[in-house]
Amino acid sequence: MWSDLPTIEKCLDCRPPFSFYFDLIGAYWKSDAASPASLHRLCTLARKQWVTHVLVESAVQRADVREEIDALDQWRGGGGSAEAVALSFFASERAAGEIADVEETSIIGHVVLINYRAATDSRFSDSYIYEGLFRAPSLPNSASTPQSLLNNFVCCEGRFDRKIKGRDFVVRGVYYCQQNGQTHVCAHASLRMTLNTLGTGAFVTNASINSLLAIKPPFSGLSISQIQTAINAYGGVTACVADCTNLSAATYLSILSSIVESGHIALLIFSTAQNIQHVVAVFGHTRNSDEWHPQAVPAYAGPQSARYYPGSAWIDHFLIHDDNFGPYYSLSSRALEVDPQVKAQFIIALHPDGVPNMVASYAETIAAIMLTNWFPSLGSLSSNRWYQYMIKNKSSYVLRTILIARSTYTEHLRNMKDHDGNANDPSEIANFGALPERFWMIEISVPYLFTGNRTKLGELLLDAQQAVNPADLNGIFLAMRLPGLLLVKDAAGDVQHRDLGVCAHVPMFQCRVHDQVW
Amino acid sequence: MNKNEPSDTRREVPGAGTPRKPVELPRPTQDQQNYLEEMKRAVERYDPAEIVGGPRIARS
Numbered sequence: 325m326w327s328d329l330p331t332i333e334k335c336l337d338c339r340p341p342f343s344f345y346f347d348l349i350g351a352y353w354k355s356d357a358a359s360p361a362s363l364h365r366l367c368t369l370a371r372k373q374w375v376t377h378v379l380v381e382s383a384v385q386r387a388d389v390r391e392e393i394d395a396l397d398q399w400r401g402g403g404g405s406a407e408a409v410a411l412s413f414f415a416s417e418r419a420a421g422e423i424a425d426v427e428e429t430s431i432i433g434h435v436v437l438i439n440y441r442a443a444t445d446s447r448f449s450d451s452y453i454y455e456g457l458f459r460a461p462s463l464p465n466s467a468s469t470p471q472s473l474l475n476n477f478v479c480c481e482g483r484f485d486r487k488i489k490g491r492d493f494v495v496r497g498v499y500y501c502q503q504n505g506q507t508h509v510c511a512h513a514s515l516r517m518t519l520n521t522l523g524t525g526a527f528v529t530n531a532s533i534n535s536l537l538a539i540k541p542p543f544s545g546l547s548i549s550q551i552q553t554a555i556n557a558y559g560g561v562t563a564c565v566a567d568c569t570n571l572s573a574a575t576y577l578s579i580l581s582s583i584v585e586s587g588h589i590a591l592l593i594f595s596t597a598q599n600i601q602h603v604v605a606v607f608g609h610t611r612n613s614d615e616w617h618p619q620a621v622p623a624y625a626g627p628q629s630a631r632y633y634p635g636s637a638w639i640d641h642f643l644i645h646d647d648n649f650g651p652y653y654s655l656s657s658r659a660l661e662v663d664p665q666v667k668a669q670f671i672i673a674l675h676p677d678g679v680p681n682m683v684a685s686y687a688e689t690i691a692a693i694m695l696t697n698w699f700p701s702l703g704s705l706s707s708n709r710w711y712q713y714m715i716k717n718k719s720s721y722v723l724r725t726i727l728i729a730r731s732t733y734t735e736h737l738r739n740m741k742d743h744d745g746n747a748n749d750p751s752e753i754a755n756f757g758a759l760p761e762r763f764w765m766i767e768i769s770v771p772y773l774f775t776g777n778r779t780k781l782g783e784l785l786l787d788a789q790q791a792v793n794p795a796d797l798n799g800i801f802l803a804m805r806l807p808g809l810l811l812v813k814d815a816a817g818d819v820q821h822r823d824l825g826v827c828a829h830v831p832m833f834q835c836r837v838h839d840q841v842w
Numbered sequence: 843m844n845k846n847e848p849s850d851t852r853r854e855v856p857g858a859g860t861p862r863k864p865v866e867l868p869r870p871t872q873d874q875q876n877y878l879e880e881m882k883r884a885v886e887r888y889d890p891a892e893i894v895g896g897p898r899i900a901r902s
Contacts, residue, residue, distance in 0.1 A: 503897065511895025545896035548888060567888035575881075593894045603895035627877035648898060670888065683885050689878065697868045705865070794878040798867055811865060818864035 326397040329407040329439075331382035333489075338375050348378065352409050354439035355451035362453045362502050365650025366435055370413040373432050374464040379423070381489060383410035383436045391531050392454055395507045396440050399541050400450075403443035408454065411435045412488045415464060423489040429469075431493050433458030434486050438504075453650075456500035457484045461652050474840045478608040478643060479584045482521040498607045500651035508533070510603050511546035513647035515554050517605040518589045518674055524560025545601070551591065551672060561674040566683050568668040573661045574625050574634060575685045576668050578725070581636035582684030583673045584609050584643075586727040587835030592644070593670040594660060601669055608643035610654055613775040613842060615640060626689050630696035633771060634688060635724030675727065677762050680788040681800070684725040684764075690797055691723055691766035691784045694804075708808035708827050710781055714768070722774040724767040726833055727788060730759045742807075742828040743779065755822050756803055757812055763788045763802055767832055778841065779829035782806040 336348065344367040353360040370378075383389050389408045397404045416430035434457045440450040460478040462470035484495045499520040503513045508530040519528045526532075534540065536557055537550050546554075548565060555563035568576040583590045583606070590606045617623055618637035625634045641654035660668045682690075696718060703715045714721075728736075734753065741747045764787075769780040785802040793799055801819070803812040808827035814820050870878070 505897040509895055509897045514895065543897065545893040547891050547893050549890035551894070552890070565888060565890075566885045570884040570887060579885075596898075598898060600896045600898050601892075601894035602898065627874050629871060629873055670894065682882070686878070686881050686885070689881060693870050693874045693878075694867075697870065697874075701868065702865065792878075792882075794870060794875040794882075797870055801867070814864075819867055821865055 325402065326393055326440075327405045328384050329405050329441075331380065331384070331407050331409050333381045334379075336378040336380060338377055344371065348411070352380075352411070352437060352439075353451050354407075354441075354448035356447065357449060358451045359648075360451070361648065362456070362650045363435075363437065365653075366413075366433065366453070366456055366458065369458055369461055369650075369652060370432050372464075373462065373470065374415045375413050375432055376415050376417070379410075379412040379414070379489060381410050381412075383408040386436075388527065388529050389436060389438070389454060391529060393438060393440065395531050395534075396438075396450065396504060399507050400440070400442045401444070404441055405443075406438060406440045409437045409439070410488070411437065412493075413458075423491050428493065431459075431488075431495060433497070434484075434488065434493070434495055450504050450506065452504045453500070453502040456502075456651055457486065457495040457497060458500065458651055459495060459497045472838065472840045475610050475612065475842055476608070476643070476840070477584075477611065477836075477838055479587050479835050480521065480589055480607055482523045498605070498645060498651065500645045500647075502647045507541050509543045509545055510647050511551060514591050514603040514605050515551065517645050517647070518591060518607075519555070519558050519561075521589060521605075521607065522561060522674065524676075525558040528558065548670065548672075555672070555674055561676055562678050564673040564675050564679045564683075566671045566673070568670060571685075573657075573668075574623065574637070576671060577639070577657050577660075578625065578634045578636040578685040578688060579673075579683045580606060580642060580671055581609060581634075581639050582688075582725045582727065583671070583675075585724065585835065588676070588727070589674050591670075591672040591674075592642070592655075592668065593672070595665060595667045595669055597665040602646075602648075604647075604655070605645045606642050606655075607645070609639045610641040610643070611638050612640045613638060613778075619771055625685075626692040630689070630692040632688070632692040632695075633720070633722040634685075635722050635767070635769070635774065638775065676729075678789075680727060680762075680764070681790060682764075682792055684727070686792075687764040687786055688723045688725045688766055690786060690792070690800075691725075691768070692721070694784060694797060694801070695721060695768070702811075705821055706806070706809045706823070710807035710828055711809060714770075714781055714806065717770065720770055722769040722771055724769070724774075724780075724832065726765045726767065726835075727762065728765045728833070729762050733759070733763075733765060733785075736833055740826060740830045742826045742830045743777075744828045746825050746827060748824070748826055752810070752822075752824055755810055755812060757814070759785065759802060760787060760789060765833065768806075769829075769832070773829050774832075777829065778832050780832050781829050
């Protein structure tokens with residue numbers, strides 16, 4: 325049994341001459357054997373958001389924290405000593421006041437840091453961030469509401485309730501935690517980050533993962549099937565694995581983009597210079613609508629006879645948590661292309677409601693083939709100018725693929741208003757027929773609308789459950805909305821066409837509202 | 843009218859919502875089918891026993 329080292333409660337005033345290097349990291353990160361990079365990153369994020377003070381208290385009474393230290397102590401031989409330091413970061417004019425006076429929205433983040441010392445050692449062997457709950461980075465200003473970062477799309481986040489000095493606070497963000505390299509590794513950390521962010525099942529601890537998989541340390545990692553088992557056992561999500569080793573960078577970036585733009589979360593596994601397959605959690609992206617290469621190179625995808633621009637070509641970074649280095653980093657999509665030692669190996673999507681019948685890049689390629697093959701024979705169906713523009717400008721489509729729920733898509737149709745002010749009326753929405761509960765929506769745009777207006781000209785809907793027969797793609801076709809025209813499969817399997825009132829470009833789908841977009 | 847301002851009139855859609863004769867949709871060409879088959883094989887090739895996410899404590 326380990327002994328509990330006392331943590332002195334205090335409020336750190338972050339005004340000069342306070343130094344995060346010496347007065348916080350130097351004081352509370354106790355092990356010389358572990359890099360304090362993760363705590364540095366958390367403090368850096370806090371400084372960028374105008375942190376004014378940090379409350380320090382003990383978290384050792386939390387049951388999950390004790391369970392965590394129990395496992396580490398047992399692995400280290402027992403009889404050690406440990407502290408669990410809770411650090412709560414605030415940006416408030418009432419910094420020095422009592423906790424009751426602090427505005428609820430002034431909390432930037434809440435961290436639990438564990439320091440452990442084995443019975444036979446005078447030095448601390450382990451220091452790591454057991455839990456780091458930080459809100460998504462935002463631009464601080466003198467007004468009470470910080471602005472989200474420009475073109476920074478955090479696509480999903482969780483809600484976390486924590487007690488700080490006896491008062492209840494809510495932090496919304498993406499769950500962060502770190503491996504200790506002993507009783508858990510980065511695969512555990514990434515599972516905890518993703519599953520606890522989703523929050524569709526019970527809170528995930530390292531002990532619960534090891535218990536579920538019936539494994540004990542030491543760990544060289546987790547197998548792909550163990551990761552799948554942990555995800556599938558959690559509830560509400562299913563693991564969907566894509567092997568990236570034989571895919572082009574454009575293809576796996578398209579898969580990853582689609583996952584996060586659908587509002588889902590993923591594990592990205594890539595090789596590193598240390599010959600270890602590292603796992604990080606991916607929950608968002610940045611987009612540069614002024615990116616040069618997609619059109620200039622150009623960054624076409626698809627077979628030679630059905631080329632298209634993947635919308636993912638404008639995604640320049642993915643937003644990730646790396647357990648070793650901290651939360652809310654942006655990983656350049658080019659980083660995985662330029663360094664021969666850093667290569668994407670697997671993407672594991674956490675999809676709601678089962679494994680879809682294909683990956684996004686595959687659905688996107690099918691859409692490109694359909695558009696290329698079908699448009700020559702569809703030209704007479706409508707004289708709409710945008711429709712005719714699409715027919716005549718083959719191979720310049722931008723395709724963006726979303727796995728979407730029927731209810732979300734129906735709401736998207738209801739809220740849709742085109743550039744000319746036209747909306748869908750309820751009878752037109754009814755014409756989409758009995759769509760399945762979840763399906764692929766491949767949005768169709770053209771480069772200058774996609775980058776300038778963030779709008780699209782239509783979407784193609786494909787079934788996400790039925791097996792795909794490459795020789796007969798019509799089997800998975802559900803519907804295609806184009807300017808002024810709807811193609812939809814009827815109950816008999818025939819594709820009918822109907823006129824639609826929405827006859828110009830409409831805003832692209834967004835899984836969450838982002839107000840700071842260029 | 844400024845071209846970026848939406849018009850306030852809904853376009854008339856003669857016969858909106860009325861189904862017409864079914865559309866015949868061409869099937870993929872052989873090269874497109876081959877491309878899709880290869881894509882499917884590539885993405886599903888993994889070994890579920892492969893170990894990933896091992897210990898690595900960063901030193902800065």
